[in-house]
Every structure is written in C-alpha cells, then in structure tokens.
Amino acid sequence: MATVLASKQKVKKSSLAKRNLQKLLNNKLAVFGLIVVTAMILACIAAPLLTPYDPMKISLSERDLEPSSNHLFGTDKLGRDVFARTLYGGRMSILIGLSGAIGGMLLGVIFGSLCGFFGGTLDAIFVKIAELVSVVPQLLLVLVLSTFLGAGVQNLIYVFMFTGWVATFRLVRGRFFSLREESFVEACRAFGIGNLSIAFKHILPNCLGPVAVQLTLNTAGFILQEAALSFIGLGVPSGVPTWGNIMNAAKEIIVITQSPWLWIPPGIAIALFVLGVNSLGDGMRDVLDPSQL
Amino acid sequence: MSNQSNHTEILLDIKNIKKYYPIQAGLFRRTIGHVKAVDDVSLYVKRGETLGLVGESGCGKTTLGKCIVRLHRPTEGELRYRFDEDGEYKDLLSLDKKESFNARKKIQMVFQDPYSSLNPIKNILTAFDEPLRIHGWTNANERKERVAELLESVNLHADYMYRYPNEFSGGQRQRICIARAMCVNPDLIVCDEPVSALDVSIQAQVLNLMKDLQKEHGLTYVFIAHDLSVVEYMSDRIAVMYLGKVVELASAKKLYYHFEHPYTEALLSAIPIPKIGEKRQRIILEGDVPSPANPPAGCRFHTRCHKVMDICRVKSPELRPMKNDPDHLVACHLADTVEDIAEIPADAV
Amino acid sequence: MNKQDYILSINDLKTQFKIGKRVVKAVDGVTLNVRRGKTMGLVGESGCGKSVTAHSIMQLLPKAGSIKEGEIIFRPQNSEEFDIAKYRKTDKKLRNMRGRQISMIFQDPMSSLNPVYRIGDQIIESIIQHERISKKAAIKRTVDMLEMLSIPQADKRIMDYPHQFSGGMKQRVMIAMGLITNPELLIADEPTTALDVTIQAQILELMQQMQEQLGFTIIIITHNMGIVADMADDIAVMYMGKIMEFGAKEDIFLRPTHPYTRALLKSVPVLGNGGNDRLEPIRGTTPDPSDMPEGCSFMPRCDLATEKCKNAPPYEDVGNGHMVRCWYAKGGAANE
Numbered sequence: 019m020a021t022v023l024a025s026k027q028k029v030k031k032s033s034l035a036k037r038n039l040q041k042l043l044n045n046k047l048a049v050f051g052l053i054v055v056t057a058m059i060l061a062c063i064a065a066p067l068l069t070p071y072d073p074m075k076i077s078l079s080e081r082d083l084e085p086s087s088n089h090l091f092g093t094d095k096l097g098r099d100v101f102a103r104t105l106y107g108g109r110m111s112i113l114i115g116l117s118g119a120i121g122g123m124l125l126g127v128i129f130g131s132l133c134g135f136f137g138g139t140l141d142a143i144f145v146k147i148a149e150l151v152s153v154v155p156q157l158l159l160v161l162v163l164s165t166f167l168g169a170g171v172q173n174l175i176y177v178f179m180f181t182g183w184v185a186t187f188r189l190v191r192g193r194f195f196s197l198r199e200e201s202f203v204e205a206c207r208a209f210g211i212g213n214l215s216i217a218f219k220h221i222l223p224n225c226l227g228p229v230a231v232q233l234t235l236n237t238a239g240f241i242l243q244e245a246a247l248s249f250i251g252l253g254v255p256s257g258v259p260t261w262g263n264i265m266n267a268a269k270e271i272i273v274i275t276q277s278p279w280l281w282i283p284p285g286i287a288i289a290l291f292v293l294g295v296n297s298l299g300d301g302m303r304d305v306l307d308p309s310q311l
Numbered sequence: 312m313s314n315q316s317n318h319t320e321i322l323l324d325i326k327n328i329k330k331y332y333p334i335q336a337g338l339f340r341r342t343i344g345h346v347k348a349v350d351d352v353s354l355y356v357k358r359g360e361t362l363g364l365v366g367e368s369g370c371g372k373t374t375l376g377k378c379i380v381r382l383h384r385p386t387e388g389e390l391r392y393r394f395d396e397d398g399e400y401k402d403l404l405s406l407d408k409k410e411s412f413n414a415r416k417k418i419q420m421v422f423q424d425p426y427s428s429l430n431p432i433k434n435i436l437t438a439f440d441e442p443l444r445i446h447g448w449t450n451a452n453e454r455k456e457r458v459a460e461l462l463e464s465v466n467l468h469a470d471y472m473y474r475y476p477n478e479f480s481g482g483q484r485q486r487i488c489i490a491r492a493m494c495v496n497p498d499l500i501v502c503d504e505p506v507s508a509l510d511v512s513i514q515a516q517v518l519n520l521m522k523d524l525q526k527e528h529g530l531t532y533v534f535i536a537h538d539l540s541v542v543e544y545m546s547d548r549i550a551v552m553y554l555g556k557v558v559e560l561a562s563a564k565k566l567y568y569h570f571e572h573p574y575t576e577a578l579l580s581a582i583p584i585p586k587i588g589e590k591r592q593r594i595i596l597e598g599d600v601p602s603p604a605n606p607p608a609g610c611r612f613h614t615r616c617h618k619v620m621d622i623c624r625v626k627s628p629e630l631r632p633m634k635n636d637p638d639h640l641v642a643c644h645l646a647d648t649v650e651d652i653a654e655i656p657a658d659a660v
Numbered sequence: 661m662n663k664q665d666y667i668l669s670i671n672d673l674k675t676q677f678k679i680g681k682r683v684v685k686a687v688d689g690v691t692l693n694v695r696r697g698k699t700m701g702l703v704g705e706s707g708c709g710k711s712v713t714a715h716s717i718m719q720l721l722p723k724a725g726s727i728k729e730g731e732i733i734f735r736p737q738n739s740e741e742f743d744i745a746k747y748r749k750t751d752k753k754l755r756n757m758r759g760r761q762i763s764m765i766f767q768d769p770m771s772s773l774n775p776v777y778r779i780g781d782q783i784i785e786s787i788i789q790h791e792r793i794s795k796k797a798a799i800k801r802t803v804d805m806l807e808m809l810s811i812p813q814a815d816k817r818i819m820d821y822p823h824q825f826s827g828g829m830k831q832r833v834m835i836a837m838g839l840i841t842n843p844e845l846l847i848a849d850e851p852t853t854a855l856d857v858t859i860q861a862q863i864l865e866l867m868q869q870m871q872e873q874l875g876f877t878i879i880i881i882t883h884n885m886g887i888v889a890d891m892a893d894d895i896a897v898m899y900m901g902k903i904m905e906f907g908a909k910e911d912i913f914l915r916p917t918h919p920y921t922r923a924l925l926k927s928v929p930v931l932g933n934g935g936n937d938r939l940e941p942i943r944g945t946t947p948d949p950s951d952m953p954e955g956c957s958f959m960p961r962c963d964l965a966t967e968k969c970k971n972a973p974p975y976e977d978v979g980n981g982h983m984v985r986c987w988y989a990k991g992g993a994a995n996e
Contacts, residue, residue: 201424201428205422205488208415209415211442220430220433223433367859510946511883511924512927512946513945516941516942537857540930540931543932544933544939578857581860582857583864583887584889584931584932585889587910587913588914595862596861596862599826600856
C-alpha cells in the first residue's frame with residue numbers, strides 16, 4: 019500500500035483555488051480591476067519613493083501653483099503638493115474603506131453563520147436588528163454616529179463596520195439556509211461531526227465567494243462615502259489627507275473653475291479605484307458562479 | 312443469489328416510530344395540526360439482510376430512513392439496536408452522549424442526490440478525513456491509506472482522493488458516497504434512493520457494487536426507493552409504505568406473486584416492465600395521494616382503493632401476519648390475517 | 661410503404677451546440693420515419709440527444725444550438741408537406757405549426773405552467789393563438805378537453821391557479837394545452853419522469869385513450885425501456901447523437917441486435933425476477949460529446965468491439981425495416 023501511495027504522491031494535485039485563479043486571469047474585466055487596484059495600492063504604499071514632498075508641509079511661498087514639473091499636480095492654497103497629498107490621501111482612504119469593509123464582513127459572516135445555522139430566537143433577534151439598521155437611511159446613520167462619536171479615522175471605520183455588516187449578514191444567512199439542507203451536511207451529521215465544525219468548516223467555505231464579492235462592493239461604497247462625508251466636513255478631521263478631504267477644497271466655485279488641479283486628481287483617483295474594485299468584484303462573481311464554466 | 316435464510320438475528324428493532332411535523336400558522340406560530348410523515352411504524356431488520364422500503368413520494372420512507380440514522384428525532388417510538396452479536400438491545404434514542412456518538416459509527420447513510428452529497432469545495436481526501444479522525448483514526452498516514460483502500464473497494468483509483476467532486480460523474484460520486492459511508496465500518500447502511508438520480512446504464516454498476524460490498528463486509532441495508540423493480544432486485548424483504556404507514560411486508564420473492572394489499576397490487580401493476588408479450592392487467596388508481604397533514608379516516612388507502620368496502624372508511628386495519636405465513640404482514644380488511652376482523656362496532660357499518 | 665404513411669421523415673439530421681470554443685454534436689446524423697397515427701418511442705440515456713432531436717423538430721433550440729444539416733419533412737394531412745429544417749426559427753410557417761400541427765409536452769409540469777395566470781386562461785391562450793374563435797366557445801372547448809382528461813369539476817377548476825393543482829393534474833393540463841388545437845403530432849419529452857408511478861400509469865393510460873379517440877401521432881421520449889414497451893409501436897434507441905437501432909417494438913424487445921440495446925435491456929432490473937439474475941452493467945461511462953471516439957461511438961464500452969469498429973459502421977436494414985448501426989448486425993457475432 020505504502021508504495022502505491024508513494025507513487026501516487028506525484029500525481030498532480032488539482033487545487034480548487036488554483037483553478038479559480040486561472041479562471042480569474044481569463045476574465046478580462048477582473049484582470050483590469052486587479053491591475054488598477056494593485057497598482058493604486060502599491061503607489062500609495064510607495065508614496066515616499068514617488069514624491070519628495072511631505073503632504074502636510076505648508077509652504078506659503080508656493081501657494082496655488084499650477085501643475086509643473088516640480089509639482090506634478092500643482093499645489094493648494096496652503097502650498098501643499100497635491101500629488102503627494104493624493105498619494106498619501108489614498109493610503110488613508112483605502113485604509114478606511116478596506117478596514118470598514120473587512121470589519122463589517124467579519125461581523126456579517128459570524129452573525130450570518132450562527133443565525134443561518136441555528137435559526138430560532140437568535141436568528142429572529144439579529145434579523146430585526148439588521149432590519150433596524152437598514153431602514154434608517156445609511157447616510158443619515160453615518161451622520162448621526164459620526165457626530166455622536168466625533169470625527170476621526172477610527173470612529174469612521176467603526177461607523178462603516180456598524181452599517182456594513184448587514185449585507186454580508188443577509189448573504190451568509192441565506193446561503194446557510196439553503197446549504198444546511200444539502201445532503202453533504204446531513205452526511206456530516208450522520209458521522210456525529212459537531213455543529214460548530216459543520217457550520218464553520220463545512221458550510222461557511224461554500225459562502226466565501228459571494229462574501230468576497232460583497233467585500234469589494236462595500237470597499238468601493240465606503241471609499242465613496244468617506245469622500246462624501248469628508249467633503250461636507252463630517253468625515254476625517256481636515257488635517258488628515260484623504261481623497262475626500264482634498265476634494266473638500268473644491269467647495270468654492272472659484273476653486274472649481276480656477277484651480278481644477280485641486281479636485282481633478284483626487285476625483286479621478288476615487289473614480290478609478292472604485293471602478294477597479296467594482297470590476298474585480300464583478301469578475302469574481304462571474305468566476306465564482308458555478309453555473310459558468 | 313440472495314442469502315436470506317441464514318440470518319435470523321435481529322439487528323435493529325423499530326418500534327412504533329412516529330414522526331410528526333407541526334404545522335404552524337398565524338402571528339404567534341401556533342401549532343394548528345401535524346403532518347404525520349411516519350405514523351406508528353414497527354419493523355425489524357435482520358443482520359446481513361436488505362430490507363426494502365418502497366412507496367410513492369410523501370409516504371414517509373425517507374423520513375423513516377433519516378429517523379433510523381438519527382438525522383431526525385422521532386416524535387415517539389424506540390429504535391432498539393444490538394451493538395454486539397450477543398449483546399443487549401439498546402434504544403438508540405436514549406443513549407448518553409458518548410454512546411450516542413459511538414453509535415454513529417454503526418449506522419450510516421447514502422443519499423439520493425450524488426451531486427449535493429459531496430461538499431463541492433473539499434477534495435475527496437478532506438471529505439473523508441474528518442469522519443475518520445473523530446472516530447479514532449488518529450494517524451494521518453493511516454487515514455490516507457484507509458481512503459485509498461476505500462476508493463479501490465468501490466472500483467475507483469486511489470489517487471482520485473486528490474480530486475474535487477465536480478470532476479466526477481454521477482455514478483462515480485455515488486460510489487464515493489458509498490465508500491464514505493463505509494469508512495467507519497458501519498453495520499447498517501440506510502440507502503435513500505441511491506440510484507434514482509443515475510442513468511440506467513450506470514444504475515446496474517452501483518447496484519451490483521452494493522451487493523458485492525454487502526457480501527464482502529456482511530453489511531445490512533435498509534434500501535429505500537420508489538422503483539419497485541430496483542427494490543425487488545436488492546432486497547430480501549420489502550415493506551410497502553403508504554401515507555406514513557406500512558401496508559404490507561413480505562419477502563421479495565413473495566411480494567410479486569402473492570401480494571395481498573390492493574395498494575401493492577396497484578403499485579406492481581403500474582410499473583412499466585421492459586418486456587412485451589405478457590399481457591398484464593393494469594390497475595389505474597384514481598386521484599392523487601392525499602396530504603399527510605390530513606389523512607383520510609379509516610384505512611388511509613380507501614379513497615383510491617379499487618376494492619374499498621364500507622368498513623374501510625371507518626376502521627383502520629392493523630398490520631398483522633397472514634394466517635398461512637407469519638412472515639407476511641398485511642394491513643387490509645380483506646386479507647386473511649391472523650386476528651379476525653369481526654369486532655367492528657355494529658353502528659359503524 | 662407509401663410516403664404519405666409517414667407523418668414525419670427525418671433525414672440525416674445534425675444539430676450542434678457551440679459552448680465556448682467547443683462544438684458539441686448533440687444530434688449527429690439521425691434518420692427516422694414516424695408512422696402516422698402510431699406511437700414512436702425514442703429511448704436513450706441522458707445526453708444521448710433524444711431531447712435535442714425533439715427540440716429540432718419544433719425548432720425550439722436554445723440560442724447556442726442550430727440545425728447544421730439534414731431535413732425534417734413534415735406531412736400534415738390537409739396541406740402541403742414541408743421541410744421544417746429549411747425555415748428560420750421565427751418564420752410564420754413554424755409559428756403556425758407549433759402548437760397547431762405539432763404540440764410538445766415537457767418533463768417538468770411544475771415549471772411548464774405560468775404561476776400567475778389561471779389554468780383556463782393559459783389553455784384558452786393556445787386556442788386563440790391559432791384560431792378565430794369566440795371566448796365563450798374557447799372556454800367551452802377547454803372545459804370539454806379537461807373533462808376528457810378526467811379532471812373533476814373542470815368548469816370550476818379552470819378558474820384555479822397552477823399551485824392549486826397536484827403534479828399529475830398539472831401534467832393533464834399540459835396535455836390539454838397540447839391537444840386543444842387538435843394537432844397531428846404530439847411530442848412528449850419524458851412526460852412522466854417527475855411523477856409518481858401510480859400517477860405515471862394514469863397519464864400514460866390517458867395518452868393512449870386520447871390517441872385512440874383523436875388519432876394523433878405520438879413521439880414519446882424516455883429513458884425507461886418499460887414505458888416504451890407499454891406505449892410504443894416503433895422504437896428508436898439513441899446513443900451519442902445517433903440512432904443505434906430502430907424497429908418495431910417486437911424487433912427491439914424480442915430480437916435486440918445492437919450490443920447497446922442488448923446491454924441496456926440486461927442492465928435494468930425486471931420486476932418479478934427477484935434478485936435472481938445478476939444485472940449486467942454497461943462498463944465505463946458515456947464519452948464526452950465534444951470528444952467522441954472515431955468510428956462506432958459505443959466501441960469503448962462494447963464487448964464485441966474489434967479493429968473493424970474503428971470505422972463508422974453502416975446503418976443497415978436487417979429485415980422488415982429493422983435498422984441497426986453495427987458491423988456485426990447481419991449474422992455476425994451480435995446474433996450469437
């Protein structure tokens with residue numbers, strides 16, 4: 019037997035993850051999204067290498083400069099380099115969007131798994147909470163919470179987590195409801211495998227595809243919301259550069275018409291990143307859809 | 312071919328099993344009735360035999376099977392099981408936690424749909440790994456060898472263990488499911504329509520494999536199917552179910568030629584036979600199977616029975632042995648069963 | 661036999677599907693003659709192309725599928741014969757034909773009816789599609805038809821919605837919809853596979869009764885050899901897009917000649933045999949239709965296969981229109 023097995027070790031193992039990656043790479047939309055997102059994240063991380071300027075450094079001698087070879091995207095009213103601010107702002111915007119979305123996803127996955135698997139009173143309670151969170155207009159909720167908790171990066175992430183778990187929760191719960199009736203789950207029960215193991219080791223991995231798609235959608239959504247909130251001054255304190263905060267300058271008509279370099283770069287950055295994340299999400303949805311080969 | 316005469320020891324004694332599902336309605340989910348999926352079924356399964364359960368959809372055969380595997384908890388009744396050949400019978404439903412877990416090893420199940428029976432994201436080795444590990448195969452290499460051995464015993468390559476379910480055809484999947492059920496060395500396997508989702512040319516492969524495994528490992532089967540010809544091929548004894556009750560129980564050889572219950576007769580005559588020249592009398596039953604939430608009074612079959620009498624509408628017949636054959640049980644007022652059908656209240660007729 | 665005795669003649673029909681870059685030859689040269697007023701059984705396992713053949717006759721193929729070659733000559737009683745394969749899917753001629761001259765009933769009665777319309781309206785719809793008739797007359801005809809199909813209280817039940825009907829009743833409604841326009845040919849694609857055996861017996865009996873009364877032709881598609889033994893006059897056995905054997909019911913059951921037909925008959929348990937005869941399974945699995953073996957498509961699973969089978973065998977008459985596609989059909993090894 020041992021020799022048989024030894025010879026079989028060489029057999030190429032077909033890995034599901036590998037095959038899905040191959041499928042993802044065959045999907046043009048997803049590849050586009052993946053490239054855009056990766057490039058932008060890398061650029062933001064490598065900001066100190068790409069620009070010599072400090073995004074916070076005020077230089078009154080260089081105020082309101084048009085784009086030039088010195089200042090790629092020009093400077094703002096306080097003489098700060100817009101290119102540097104866009105890169106460093108991206109760090110913060112992406113961090114907020116991504117960590118809000120990941121936090122919300124974790125909450126949604128845990129609550130959704132437990133409710134979907136056990137049902138009953140626990141489920142009824144969480145469904146009501148989820149309904150409550152989703153009947154209040156999200157922007158209003160964010161406004162209330164951010165005034166309540168005060169402006170700040172951390173608080174904004176908490177706010178996004180609090181509003182962002184509902185979609186994932188519903189998704190996971192729904193998948194659990196249908197998956198727990200599948201015969202493979204009954205087979206697990208027939209072996210006496212414990213409930214938590216069935217829920218988290220056997221059922222949950224089957225839900226992760228749609229959850230990942232939801233994660234991209236939430237990330238894109240939160241980045242947009244951060245921009246919107248910061249634009250109206252309720253998001254991140256104005257001292258911290260984020261894409262929304264940079265755009266904040268474009269509140270005056272004169273800026274919009276006279277100094278387009280102040281708002282076009284962060285605007286494009288937001289649009290491009292959101293587009294990239296959404297394409298990646300759409301592509302992933304196609305790849306993970308078992309009905310498409 | 313079949314080896315029915317030499318097993319006499321009762322492995323599982325099913326006693327008065329009932330499974331009712333509450334029907335809830337209204338704001339406060341008040342229970343307004345029950346679906347009587349299985350209604351007072353008593354059967355026994357002998358060690359090494361195959362007991363066939365046959366009936367149309369909604370007759371409770373699958374529910375009964377899942378009660379035996381303890382995937383459903385019966386509303387009432389006992390499942391008395393003999394763990395060792397000379398041991399005592401114990402009720403599976405009142406075991407303590409540890410005993411109950413160990414008893415899982417003894418009774419396993421093969422499901423109807425080979426496509427949903429395997430977790431799509433786990434390769435075969437992983438799918439087998441956890442059951443083996445929790446039931447005492449602590450060494451990972453031993454587990455791997457066990458999986459290889461099991462796959463080979465169902466005529467599949469050992470290196471298929473690294474593949475994922477979607478790389479297999481329906482027939483191969485069902486063989487993998489049989490191997491999985493066997494991985495903990497069970498005594499009894501409940502097979503719920505194991506071939507009805509498969510193509511005709513594949514069905515025979517799986518049925519023959521199951522017969523071979525039974526002989527080799529001394530397995531006991533409870534074989535559930537709607538297709539009487541498949542059940543007849545596999546079983547030593549057959550129980551015919553209708554609306555949650557067993558209406559007839561006889562040896563497979565006897566059932567076809569010496570059926571007693573009108574429902575069995577109709578079921579047999581309704582099955583298309585791939586043969587010509589034999590003129591069979593077809594009995595076409597009227598109407599549909601009534602809802603198990605609201606079964607008819609008296610004999611449950613009386614609404615569709617072609618031999619219905621007045622008494623059938625008021626008195627439910629008991630499942631009783633035939634006078635000339637104590638192993639042949641029938642629940643019908645017309646059958647010549649052991650106890651007389653005399654004691655009917657005079658005003659009922 | 662006179663040409664007019666065949667209501668439908670299919671000659672060398674080839675229907676293909678394009679799935680991504682692969683081409684699947686679902687129907688690969690089917691030749692069939694369907695006798696008028698008789699029942700023809702088309703048997704085979706899933707994926708053999710029996711359903712695609714039926715959908716080709718109706719030209720109801722999904723987008724990816726198309727008829728590549730061959731002709732489907734339909735000979736209605738009171739009008740000119742025509743080649744269905746020559747027309748476009750959307751041609752008026754075919755739209756008129758579907759439901760009026762040829763009707764089809766499908767496997768799953770649960771999803772074949774629209775849940776939001778009343779039963780009666782759905783049947784009446786198929787009359788109004790094809791005939792100028794008053795609503796009142798259409799209702800009357802619907803009720804009469806449902807009564808013929810033994811649906812109790814038909815005049816009340818036409819006001820019901822599909823969910824109020826059981827599976828067997830829905831299939832009766834489907835048959836009613838198919839027959840209400842008095843078609844000459846009824847194609848039944850696995851009409852009873854989703855139903856219980858006692859209900860299946862009801863439906864099959866009903867189809868036979870209706871055929872006796874109305875005289876239409878039936879093509880019944882099934883995987884169940886028992887059903888064709890019960891229902892059919894002629895039987896065609898399909899495998900991998902080709903007819904392997906065709907003949908009268910007696911030819912197929914008493915003198916099965918193609919190894920596949922013989923294997924198929926030996927691989928299903930027959931009621932009344934008990935567990936006595938061990939089944940003889942067909943070894944292997946059906947090949948991938950996009951990657952079919954050269955020569956005889958059954959060769960990899962056939963016990964009689966020899967070198968000769970690497971070339972495609974001819975489709976020959978072995979006597980009285982009993983057609984077989986096998987090198988060993990004529991007095992060869994297949995006859996032992």
